[in-house]
Amino acid sequence: MARKTGSHSDITGPKVREAALALFAQHGFAAVSMRQIAAEVGVQAGALYLYTKDKQSLLYDLMQAHMDDLLAAWEVEPKGDGALAHLEAFARFHIRFHLERPDAVFIAYMELRNLSDENFAAIEALRRRYEGELEAILRAGQAEGVITAPDIRLTTMALIAMLTGVNTWYREGGRLSRDAVADIYWDMVRGAVGA
Amino acid sequence: MARKTGSHSDITGPKVREAALALFAQHGFAAVSMRQIAAEVGVQAGALYLYTKDKQSLLYDLMQAHMDDLLAAWEVEPKGDGALAHLEAFARFHIRFHLERPDAVFIAYMELRNLSDENFAAIEALRRRYEGELEAILRAGQAEGVITAPDIRLTTMALIAMLTGVNTWYREGGRLSRDAVADIYWDMVRGAVGA
DNA sequence: TTGATTTGAACAAGCGTTCAGTTATCAAGG
DNA sequence: CCTTGATAACTGAACGCTTGTTCAAATCAA
Numbered sequence: 001m002a003r004k005t006g007s008h009s010d011i012t013g014p015k016v017r018e019a020a021l022a023l024f025a026q027h028g029f030a031a032v033s034m035r036q037i038a039a040e041v042g043v044q045a046g047a048l049y050l051y052t053k054d055k056q057s058l059l060y061d062l063m064q065a066h067m068d069d070l071l072a073a074w075e076v077e078p079k080g081d082g083a084l085a086h087l088e089a090f091a092r093f094h095i096r097f098h099l100e101r102p103d104a105v106f107i108a109y110m111e112l113r114n115l116s117d118e119n120f121a122a123i124e125a126l127r128r129r130y131e132g133e134l135e136a137i138l139r140a141g142q143a144e145g146v147i148t149a150p151d152i153r154l155t156t157m158a159l160i161a162m163l164t165g166v167n168t169w170y171r172e173g174g175r176l177s178r179d180a181v182a183d184i185y186w187d188m189v190r191g192a193v194g195a
Numbered sequence: 196m197a198r199k200t201g202s203h204s205d206i207t208g209p210k211v212r213e214a215a216l217a218l219f220a221q222h223g224f225a226a227v228s229m230r231q232i233a234a235e236v237g238v239q240a241g242a243l244y245l246y247t248k249d250k251q252s253l254l255y256d257l258m259q260a261h262m263d264d265l266l267a268a269w270e271v272e273p274k275g276d277g278a279l280a281h282l283e284a285f286a287r288f289h290i291r292f293h294l295e296r297p298d299a300v301f302i303a304y305m306e307l308r309n310l311s312d313e314n315f316a317a318i319e320a321l322r323r324r325y326e327g328e329l330e331a332i333l334r335a336g337q338a339e340g341v342i343t344a345p346d347i348r349l350t351t352m353a354l355i356a357m358l359t360g361v362n363t364w365y366r367e368g369g370r371l372s373r374d375a376v377a378d379i380y381w382d383m384v385r386g387a388v389g390a
Numbered sequence: 391t392t393g394a395t396t397t398g399a400a401c402a403a404g405c406g407t408t409c410a411g412t413t414a415t416c417a418a419g420g
Numbered sequence: 421c422c423t424t425g426a427t428a429a430c431t432g433a434a435c436g437c438t439t440g441t442t443c444a445a446a447t448c449a450a
Contacts, residue, residue, distance in 0.1 A: 043397090
């Protein structure tokens with residue numbers, strides 16, 4: 001039976017994932033060794049295998065948890081009435097959510113090629129589900145006649161790239177607050193879809 | 196005196212860079228070994244060191260060559276009259292140039308963290324020069340009163356992210372031709388800057 | 391005492407890089 | 421046209437180190 005209090009595994013487990021997340025984001029999955037992760041946690045390399053099957057699973061678990069968080073958070077996000085309000089909610093949500101966890105976002109975009117085939121397929125499916133959310137909003141907007149876009153699928157990809165791009169340059173404590181950035185990006189999104 | 200014809204180094208040198216480009220793009224810099232590159236070229240690992248100082252320089256040379264190509268190609272690109280024509284030229288050029296060399300683009304975006312500090316600074320400087328080109332166009336457009344953007348620097352980053360994003364989903368022989376994609380993206384760019 | 395947790399050493403394999411030695415290629419001389 | 425000598429191009433083995441992973445033994449908390 002698992003120990004309730006004072007159990008180290010309840011502490012070490014999360015610490016392993018946190019350390020792996022930070023190190024993978026900084027140096028890249030392939031460039032980080034299990035010994036580096038272990039050192040960050042304060043443990044010997046062998047102990048990591050009590051918390052992960054292998055290095056590949058460690059990466060996959062991080063990415064999967066991130067995508068699950070993303071989809072779950074969007075599901076409960078207030079969305080307002082009408083396609084345009086829906087679109088604004090999505091843009092603001094996307095920027096906020098991604099700026100709150102830059103390491104996980106970085107890994108989810110950069111380390112796809114280090115996943116095994118099955119793991120890659122699983123993550124890709126989650127990503128497509130998220131893209132599908134935006135795509136549905138745009139189609140609704142088209143049906144309502146509040147947006148004009150010649151190719152919804154293309155617009156979806158363009159908007160996601162633009163919004164995710166914030167992570168590449170935004171620095172905490174910089175010129176603009178997150179809300180100010182979201183305001184400006186929402187304006188650009190609206191313009192791009194002709195609304 | 197260097198031999199003129201039949202010299203293998205004139206062939207092997209480029210082959211090394213081509214193989215490294217393809218392998219780095221597919222698996223990532225850190226995940227590719229010198230022996231893998233050598234095998235792709237059809238040579239033993241030691242022979243690579245006749246063509247590159249070390250693995251790090253190989254990466255840097257690829258990225259530098261790519262950025263130089265980019266800046267040189269934009270310099271000679273016909274740009275039309277007025278800021279709006281200029282902006283359209285940039286958008287179409289960016290998409291075309293990037294779609295023509297997806298491997299180099301991928302590496303230039305994904306492997307920055309595997310560069311040494313000096314090499315990173317050098318590549319970043321080139322990237323900023325390119326971003327500066329777009330930024331200057333947007334400022335001119337603002338001065339001419341043909342675009343409306345509350346923050347030019349932000350708009351620059353947003354547009355570049357959106358345009359570069361094409362590389363993540365475009366597949367040769369897909370639904371849309373490159374020109375069709377460029378048409379649609381140019382429409383979105385124009386909308387995003389309120390023109 | 392029990393069982394979860396961690397150590398520390400070991401494993402075979404692979405890493406980037408170097409270098410003495412071998413092979414291939416061309417220019418010059420006969 | 422053939423041989424020779426020079427050198428560019430490359431091999432193959434070796435260097436010291438690091439890699440992911442396993443596991444018997446030690447340590448720890450309850």
